[in-house]
């Protein structure tokens with residue numbers, strides 16, 4: 001069967017889609033882009049905001065319009081929170097978040113889709129287990145969350161915490177590595193809570209992955225700034241763990257954090273930032289901030305902005321607050337007017353860009369290992385080629401390279417020669433193997 005898989009929302013949703021893609025292929029189905037007349041479409045929906053719900057419903061209708069004959073499977077947070085509303089949109093099967101591990105099985109049983117084991121056994125299939133040119137993959141290791149931040153619907157949609165056994169994670173990473181992936185991003189809803197149901201911590205999982213796989217680069221997805229294991233920062237003694245941490249702050253003001261029911265005060269957050277920077281060279285810390293949370297006064301906002309400036313993040317994802325039905329925050333008084341939200345988001349964007357530019361400028365002159373993205377094959381042998389990819393600390397780098405790499409590893413030694421504010425990227429030139437002993441210019 002020709003199957004198209006689409007997702008909205010977070011990295012955990014992306015990791016799930018990647019896994020379903022491999023499972024459908026291993027079961028002998030063909031995974032195709034939505035444009036190639038699929039017979040079955042799976043949508044992994046999102047419901048983190050009202051806007052995300054609107055987008056999920058809109059995409060469902062479009063899929064229906066474009067592929068009226070295709071069977072439609074809806075999973076994800078919108079399907080979990082509003083199964084009947086979803087079914088009313090002409091969905092053939094709704095698979096709640098708690099059932100995601102059985103999605104293929106339910107599709108084959110309930111939509112009478114035949115399995116084609118013969119094709120599954122075809123060794124050439126192996127290389128097709130992943131879309132071509134895919135060199136970074138998201139691996140979900142944990143789901144659910146025990147906390148109740150007042151703005152968050154994810155904890156409601158995803159349920160209690162559950163962790164994947166390390167052996168499963170190791171197998172998946174080895175399969176990915178064998179298929180050409182050189183970087184894996186460990187994702188979860190509350191990654192720091194990994195192992196709470198297994199009697200072990202996230203640090204033990206990472207050590208097991210580093211011991212039992214040869215994946216060159218390991219990265220963490222978004223990780224809440226609490227419940228981190230004692231020995232968390234020691235993990236970076238391994239050069240295979242990338243020096244980037246995405247630690248959602250949400251607000252830099254304790255009064256606002258209290259109304260958000262966050263488990264981390266600014267003092268604790270700052271201590272973690274300082275300890276992490278002391279322990280991990282070239283560490284890039286990025287974050288999420290909600291602007292205009294109910295009750296956020298001008299004083300609270302000024303305090304928040306000052307704290308964020310002081311932290312000097314490599315990047316800040318800015319989210320103007322929007323009430324999400326079903327969350328406690330949606331009932332809170334003191335809504336912040338849209339124009340005030342806008343003004344605060346603008347001042348934060350300016351402050352964040354200043355910090356980002358300063359962080360990028362500090363990288364000039366360094367030599368870093370860049371994981372090159374995109375198609376390598378189109379260049380002529382004697383052409384200087386512009387490629388791009390990400391540094392270990394997750395900064396985009398535009399790389400001038402001669403001769404262009406054709407096969408083998410996509411990880412390239414690059415000397416950072418400058419920055420390009422227009423494209424918000426670093427600039428560099430690749431260092432041929434022979435010259436790597438020569439110190440940077």
Ligand code: SF4
Nearest residue numbers: 145147148149152155
């Ligand atoms: S810790 Fe994260 S996932 Fe859990 S409730 Fe808070 S924001 Fe939601």
